[in-house]
Each structure stands twice: as C-alpha cells, then as structure tokens.
Amino acid sequence: MRDDVKKIVEYCEQKLKEEKRIYMIVDNPFSDEFPWAYIFRYIYINLPEEKLPELALVYDSLEKKLKVYKDGEYIDIDNYIETQEISFD
DSSP states (O other), X not given: OOHHXXXXXXXXXXXXXXXXXXSEEEEOTTTTTSGGGTTOSXXXXXXXXXXXXXXXXXXXXXXXXXXXXXXXXXXXXXXHHHHOOOOOO
C-alpha cells in the first residue's frame, strides 16, 4: 500500500475509534499534503453509495480500503492516483 494511502486509511480508522460512529463525513486534512487529494474536501467514511456526491473520496472500513467514487462507479485508489492529471488553469 502506498504510504499516502496508508496514512489516510490510518486516519479514518482513528476517526472511527474516536467518534464511535459507523458513518461519517470528515474534513480531508490531506488535501494540501498529497497533490492527488487536493480535489477532495471531505472523506466519506462508510457512507452508502446513494448518499455520495458525484466525486468523492471514500473509506470502506469493512474492506479497509480507500476508493474514489466518480460518476456512479468506484475506482481503485491506486488506479485513480496513477491516472490523475493535475492541471492549474
């Protein structure tokens, strides 16, 4: 697992322990730390698909996986990072 992804997964697990909740939306403290994460203002932890916006950074605690939800489909985080082009128009 990539170090940046691992750091976000650990953060999500810690939030789940602290808050003692199953579902939550948290600010993304990594948006300035990792270039690929700048577009995601929030991390959606265990939220059902019907509650997600069109583009979302999602953590699934059952699978212990970070994913991107885009246009109705889940994308593996590694595939998303590899194909993400950062442009500053």
